[in-house]
Amino acid sequence: MNSPRGARAFDLIVLGAGPAGASAAKVAADLGLRVALVDKKSFPRDKLCGGGLTGRAIDYYRRIFDAPLPDIPLERRSDIAFHAFGEDLGLSCDAPPLHLAMRRDLDAHLLERALEAGATDLTGSMAQLDPDGPSLRIGDGKIDAPLLIAADGVNSATAKQLFGSAFDRDKIGFALEVESPGADATRPLRIDFGAADWGYGWQFPKACGTTIGVGGVMARNADMKGHLAKYLDALGINPDLPVKGQFLPFGDFRETPGKGRILLAGDAAGLVDPITGEGIAHALHSGELAARAAADALRRGMPDMALADYTRALRPIHGGLRHAGRLRHLMFRDSLRRTFIKSFRNSRTLRDEYLRLLAGETEYGPLMRKMALRLPSFALRALTRR
Ligand SMILES: Cc1cc2nc3c(=O)[nH]c(=O)nc-3n(C[C@H](O)[C@H](O)[C@H](O)COP(=O)(O)OP(=O)(O)OC[C@H]3O[C@@H](n4cnc5c(N)ncnc54)[C@H](O)[C@@H]3O)c2cc1C
Incomplete structure (x- = not known):
């Protein structure tokens, strides 16, 4: 050369x-x-x-x-508690780790x-x-x-x-995180869809501390700190922990x-x-x-x-990221939110498929095809129009 x-x-x-x-x-x-x-x-x-x-x-x-x-x-964990927009969607105890x-x-x-x-x-x-x-x-x-x-x-x-x-800047995500000392490693992992607008919150208890964060589309979350404060309050976590933030390139x-x-x-x-x-x-x-x-x-x-x-x-x-971008509309659009919550809470199949997706055992394409069988036609139309 x-x-x-x-x-x-x-x-x-x-x-x-x-x-x-x-x-x-x-x-x-x-x-x-x-x-x-x-x-x-x-x-x-x-x-x-x-x-x-x-x-x-x-x-x-x-x-x-x-x-x-x-x-x-x-740490290896198989228990995940799902919440959405303040509602409990159930605990999965046998999730792929x-x-x-x-x-x-x-x-x-x-x-x-x-x-x-x-x-x-x-x-x-x-x-x-x-x-x-x-x-x-x-x-x-x-x-x-x-x-x-x-x-x-x-x-x-x-x-x-x-x-x-x-x-x-119109599409980028932004996330804030705190590390809370003194974790309870027996507590399930927790994911809260909608803890930020077009985003989610997470609580990951580890042996040396708990990582808690919220993230979402930046353009829709002018007050991400406010979302974090609300989330910490809901979880009963000290609001005065040092906060760190970073962009999250999703979508x-x-x-x-x-x-x-x-x-x-x-x-x-x-x-x-x-x-x-x-x-x-x-x-x-x-x-x-x-x-x-x-x-x-x-x-x-x-x-x-x-x-x-x-x-x-x-x-x-x-292709997977494009599918996920469409699915995000079902989860977060105001008009479709109730349908998403109901489907996720009531359908064990959907929850299991989502967990298999997290585990890398399936992809968004097959997941969306299974969802199509369970969604009302108006939600399906909204999803496929994207
Ligand atoms: C709050 C938050 C929570 C997240 N949680 C998860 C999670 O639980 N699970 C998950 O899978 N993903 C998570 N992610 C996403 C994950 O962190 C990233 O997708 C992942 O780190 C991407 O890896 P990367 O190698 O592309 O970039 P990075 O890990 O960011 O590595 C980039 C490297 O480039 C170096 N660098 C930067 N600029 C220069 C330069 N000019 N010259 C030389 N070197 C440079 C940096 O020092 C760094 O070492 C999270 C992201 C955020 C913000």
Whole structure:
């Protein structure tokens, strides 16, 4: 490979070492590529997140990192209490298990595994992107490669540089979270649809504390702090805990996830489920798909083909997110809300299907087909018109 004088050459640069970047770097290194893994932070580092790992996320982890479970403190929970708009929808005690992790531990572990596979550690480095390279200036040095995977999160500076903004402010979600000390790990996980407008609340009791948060479409929630205060009050949690907030890229994925020889993965590509807020599974999976597309294009000597191949590989994820976006209208539109509450509370099948969806055992397409059999025709029409 040709390289400018003084630049260190790699086959692939991965920018961002969260789940998407670590997954991309691990897969690419396993496929024999020389990979630079760059992050502005040194690890371990904190990341605002509930740390809920669904069965889907664990399946991807298993396949990509070749181990049954991350070797970090994890809690396994099968009891989930559902609420919607202040109403109790029932407790599911035999749900497929959800694992809870602290992101500080999880991300440090994923990074370690990517480095063990052979990726070069360039974490703790601020980098300046030249999209034409693609190359990165890091301090006085420069690295370049024929392809770059940008997994630099929801505020992606790369997406901003390529498209003018990291996300669409009219569609982006926003979430607030607190950590409450002294958890009761026997308490069920709790999910409250509608705790924020077009959003939800969650209470995840872990051994070392409880993560509580609310998130929803930002444009519909001018007073997200007010929603959090109301939610904490309803749960009987101290209202004076330190609050942290972050954007949540749901419902606004990029149809073409990148430009030229730059591929976007994970949050940078907008791959968060608009109903569950789950992003770790899609981050792991999209990182894997981007790395495979890059390796394949390089093997064929056609790096310019990587983006088209990657876009095609993402179709099933994009299809699922589109379905979820439609379903969100059924859950949150005022006129359809009662129908949703009634269907979810009264239909064991629907609840079980939703839990199977969380577990990665089914997809939105089949779930929506099952719903179609149970919904009144007006709700169905509203849903399919979207
Ligand atoms: C409040 C909240 C709760 C959530 N709860 C859950 C949950 O329970 N389960 C779930 O599945 N998902 C959850 N999510 C979503 C999940 O956190 C994200 O979808 C997931 O972290 C995406 O991974 P990523 O690798 O794409 O990005 P990130 O995890 O954000 O990683 C991006 C990395 O890029 C680095 N970076 C950024 N800019 C630069 C730069 N310029 N140069 C170098 N490096 C850079 C950052 O330091 C970071 O390490 C939650 C999100 C929020 C906000």
